[in-house]
Amino acid sequence: MPEIFIDDKRYEFEGSPVLLQFLLDVGLDHPFFCYHPSLSIPANCRQCYVEVGTPVPNRETGDYELDENGERVIRFFPKLMPACKMEASDGMVVKTHRSSELVKRGHKDVLEFILMNHPLDCPICDQAGECPLQIQTYKYGPEGSRFEHKKVHKPKRIKLGPRVILDAERCINCTRCVRFTEEISQTHQLAIISRGDKNYPATAPGREFDDPYSLNTVDICPVGALTSSDFRFKARVWEMNQTPSIDVTNGKGANIDIWTRDNLVMRITPRFNPNVNDYWMPDFGRDDYRRMNENRISRPEVKVDDTRIKSSWHNAVLTFNEYLSGVNNKEILGIGSAFSSVEDNYALNKLLNRIGVSELVFTPNIEEGSGDGFLISDDKYPNTNGCRLLGLKEMNPAGLNKAISAASVKVVVMMEDDLVGRSVVTAEDLKDKKVIYFGSNNNETSKLADLVVPITCSAEHTASYVNVDGRIQRTIPAKETLYTNRKLNLEMSVGRLDRYATKYDNWSSDDNRIDCVPAWEFIENAAEQSGQPFNFADARDVFEDLSKSIDAFSGITYERMDDELGVVIAGSEKQKVTSA
Amino acid sequence: MSNEQQYTFSKEELAEIEKIKAKYPDKKPPVMPVLWMAQEKFGHVEPEVQRLVAETLDLPEAHVYGVATFYTQYYKEKMGKYVLDVCTCLSCQICGGYDILHYLEEKLGIKAGETTEDGKFSIQSVECLGACGYAPMMQITNDVYCNHLTKEKVDTILDDLKKDKLPEFEQIPFPQHQNESSKS
Amino acid sequence: MSTDWKSFQPLLIPKIPNLHKIDVYEKNGGYKTLKDILTSKDHTPESVTNTVKAANLRGRGGAGFNAGLKWSFMPKPDGGPRYIAANGDESEPGTFKDRQIFEYNPHQFIEGSIIAGYAMDITAVYVYIRGEYRSWINMFQKAVDDAYAKGYLGKNICNSGFDLDMYVHSGAGAYICGEESSLMESLEGKRGYPRVKPPFPAQKGLWGRPTTINNIETLANVPLIMKNGSEWYTSIGAKTHPGPVLYGISGHVNKPGVYEYPTGMLISDLINEVCGGMRGGKKVKAVIPGGSSTPPLRGDQLDGVRMDADSLREAGSMMGTAGMVIMDEDTDMVDVLWRISHFYHHESCGQCTPCRDGTGFLEKTLIKIKNGEGETRDLDLLLDLCTQIEGRTICALADAAAWPVRYTITRFREDFEKRVKKSAFALA
16 A cells, blocks of 8 residues: 655555545644645645655666665655645655744744734634634744734625625635635625735625525634624634434435534534535525524414413323324324424324324425535435334425315324415315414414423434435434433533533523423323323334334444444435536 | 616627627636726726627626626726726835825825716825836736836826826837847 | 857847838848748758757746757647747836837748747647737837738748747736746736646646747747758857847947847957947946846946856846946946845735735835835845745746846845945844
C-alpha cells in the first residue's frame, strides 16, 4: 500500500486523497477556510500551507534515489503548498506546523492578513463559538495585530434573501457560498462582486437569495458573514445541546442536528450523511423547529358532553379501552400515518389486530411534481415506505374517505395525520363517530377528536422512519418531556447549561417540557390496563418485536442504523443522493 | 422603478450578438463583448442593463453582475458624457500626471470620481493606460488617447469637447522611422 | 554581443511606410514564410517548433520562457479543438510596446500566430487586447478582416488544408488579465481569477482544452525566425536571450518612446544615446528595467548593466517586458513606491488572502510613511510583509507587488529614512 510521511510519521493511504482531507481524516488538526469536501477546490484562502516533498525516482532502476546515508533523497517544493491542492502520492513527505517553523509562520501570516480587515465583533457575532476563524486564530494566529490603519468598510446587515443576512465586512472571500449556489443548489444566485479587498458575495441587484437551500450557505460560511435571519441573536452555540436526528418534513429524511436550549428547539442544521443528504438540507426543514415547540398538545383531552376537558393519563387509558371495547371489532377503523414512526404504527396495528380489527389503513401525502430530485421529495411525509413495509393498507384519499365515512364504522383510531387539514375527510364525515387521535400538535383533526392522546414529536422520541429510498434511519430524543430526563436517558445529550443548571437558575425551567408520551407507550399502558401487556419498556423493545415478526425488518437494529448511517431495507433500494 | 422596457437590443444588435456568440464554444464568453455593446449603446451598464445582457445571453444575473463589477471600464452607474480618464500611474505620475488631474479638477470644479452637474464630464484617476512614453496622458470615454498633455492642450481638448468635438487619434511616429528619414 | 546596434534596422517594426496594410505587407515579402511552411514538404509542425525552440525565442511578456519549448508542451492532437491565446493585455506600468505592433505591423504578428497555429495544430487563436486600447483593437480587427479576405485565416489557408480562425477579444480594465490563466478565465466570460496550476494550460486551458498563451511581440518574432533560421536569430543581441526587442522607455529622458534594438543593450546606451539623455541633464536616480514589478536599479549602479535576462539577474532585477522607467535625481522614491503599491492594491483580483489583504497593508503603510507619520519600524514591517506575501499566492501578482517594495526600500533606504521618525520600539 502506498505510504506517506507526515511529520516523520508513516501513514498508509489508498487512491489519491486530497492531502488536506487526509490530514483531517487521520486526526491531524489543520487550519483551512475555503476547502469543503463537497465543493470544488479554489485554494484561495491560502491557510492550509504545508511543506511537501517527493522522493526522486531513479529512471534506470525504477527505485528512489538514495543519499550517502542510504536515506531517500526528497525534493521539496520551493514554496509552501496549500494542502487542499495536493494529492497524496507514494513516498510523499509532508511537514505541518508540528515540525516546520516555516509552516507555522505561514499559518500565522495568513491569519494576520485575514484579521486585518475582519471586524473584531465576536462578542456580538452569531458565529462565535463555532467559528473556524475564531478557533483557528486561537490555535494558529498571531498574538496581536500590526495593522494600525483603517479597515476596509463594506455593507453590513444586507438582507440577501428571506432567510439569509450578509455582513460583508466579516466575509473572508472563501467563495464557499458562491460555489454552493453554482455546484450544489445550482441556482447561481450568488456571485463575488467587485475586486480585490472590496470583494464580497452578492445577489444580482434587486434580486433575492431565495434559493430553497439558501441556509446551507450559512452553515458552510467559515465566519459570521452569512447568518440566518431566523436564528440570529437567539442563542449562543455553547448554551445549546446538539442531538442527531432525522428531518421529518419530507420523504428524504435528511440527517439533522437538533439544537435545544432549556428544552426549546432553537435551530436545526444538516448532519453529514453521504448516502442521504451529504452536508445539506432544504430550508423548510429547518423551520420544523416551530412544530416541535409551538402549538403542542400537552396532557390528554377528552370530550365530555361536547366540551373538551383536560384529563389524567389514567382516565385517558380507561376512555381509550372503553371506546374500543364498546363496539364490535368490525365497527372499529384504525388509521395509520406515514407521518408517524415505524414503531408507533406497528404498536397501534398490533393492538388493534389483537382485538380483531384488520390492518391499519393509511394514505400517503404525495404532491406529484413538488420535489426537485435532490433533497426535496414529492412525498411530504417521512415514513410512507415504513407504512408499506409494515403491511398497512395503502389507500388513495378518496378510498380512505370512503372507508371512514362508511356507516358501519363507529370508532376511528387515528395515528397523527391531519386528515381534515389535508381535506381527506371532513368534519361531516366524522360526525356520529368516536374519534381517537394520537397527535403532538393541535390541528383541524385533533379539534374534532373525542379523545386526544398527546404524543411525543420527532424531537422527543427514539423512533425510526423509512425514507423514499428505502433507508431506515432513527431519531434520538433532543427535548425532554415531563417524563424523560436527559441525565437518566443515556442517549440524550447533556449540554453545559443542563449539566450545571438547577431549577433556581434563570436559564433552566420546566416550562418547555410537554406532557406527552410516545404513542407506543400509551398503547402499552392501554394493553396493560386490559390485562394483556406487550411488555414494551422502550422503543427498542418495540423495534425488536417488529423486526422479529416482519420479514422486511429482519436483522435490522438501532445499532446498525447508527453504525451504517441508516440501513437500506432489501428490495426497496432506489437511487442514492447525488449532489451534481 | 424606472421602466425596464427602456433597455432593449435592436434586431440588428441581436444579430450582431449572434455573431459574437459564434466566436466562442460556450455561452459565457460573450458576456464581455455584449456588456461592451450595451455600454456603447446606453452609456453605462447599470443593473437593468446587466439584466438585459443576462437575459439576452441566458446567463445568471449574478454572474453578469460579478463580471461587470470586476472590470473597471464598465460603468456601473451613469457617467458624464465625456469621461476623462487621467493616467496617474508610475510614468505618468513622475511626468506630471497628477498636475494634469488637478488642473482638470480645478477647471471643471469636480474631484476625480465625480461628474459635473450638467452631466457633461466625469474625471477619473486611472491606472496605467499603456502610453508611458507619451506621458502625461488621458483617455476620453474609453476611446481616444490624448498624449503629451500640457495645460494648454487640456484647455483645447475641453473647449472642443464642450462643442462635442472629440480629439482625433494621434499617431505617434515610431522614432526609428523618423530619425532615419530626417537623416536621409 | 553585437556592438553595431547603431546600424540595426528594426525587424519587428521595419521602416516601411503603410506596412500595416496587407498589400504593402505582402509586397514586402509578408505571408511568404507562411505559404512556404504550409505548402512545402520540408516543414512539419515538429520542425517549426524545433526551429523556434533552437532560436531560443524567449517570451516577451515578462517571464522570458523559451517559446518553442512552451509549444512543445502541447499534447498530441486528439481531433478536438486547441487554442492559442495571444496576450495583448499589456497593462504592466511602463509597458506600451505591443500596441506598436497592432499599429505598425499587425500582419507580422498574424503571420506568426498562424505559423504557431500550424506548429501546434491549433484551431483558433484568441487575441486578448486590453479594453483601453480601443483604437488599436479597431486597427487590429481591420488587419484580421483583411487576412481573412486574403485567405490567410479561415478554412484551407493557402490551399494547404490547414484551417485556423482568429478572434479579437477586448478586455475591460483589469491588469490581472495579463496573467495567462486569468486571461483564459476572462476569455471564458468570467471574473479574471487566476487558476491554480497544475493543470497547466497546455493540458487544460481554454474550455478545458490544450492552450498555449504567447505574448504579441513573441509571436511577431516567429516569421523572422522561420524566414531566416534559428542561427541567424541567435546571432542577434544577447547570447542567452537573443533577438530584437521592443524597448518601451518612459520617464525623465529626452526622447521617450518605443525603440526596437537587439537584446543586451547597455542601459546607459539606451538612456544616453537612444533617448537623447536625461531631461535637463539631470542624473539618473533609478531605472525600472522591465515594468513596475521588476526591482528598480540604482542610477549609480548601472555601469555595464545590459538589457538581457542574465545581466539583469546579476544586477538584481529582471527583463520583464522591457518597459523601462527612467527616473531622475529629483524623484521621490517614497512617492513612486506608494504609487506602485497603489496600483497592485487596486489590481489585486481578491482571490488569495495574502495578495488581497497584503497589498492593502503595503499601500496603507506606505501612505503613512508618505504623510510623514511613519516610523523606522514601519520600514521593517514592510519588508516583513513582503516575506509574508511572496510566493504565497496562486499567481505572481502578489510577487509583483512585493518585489518593488522590498527592493525600493533596500536600495533607496535613505529616501525612506528621511521621511520616517525613529521608532522608540523595534518591530514586534
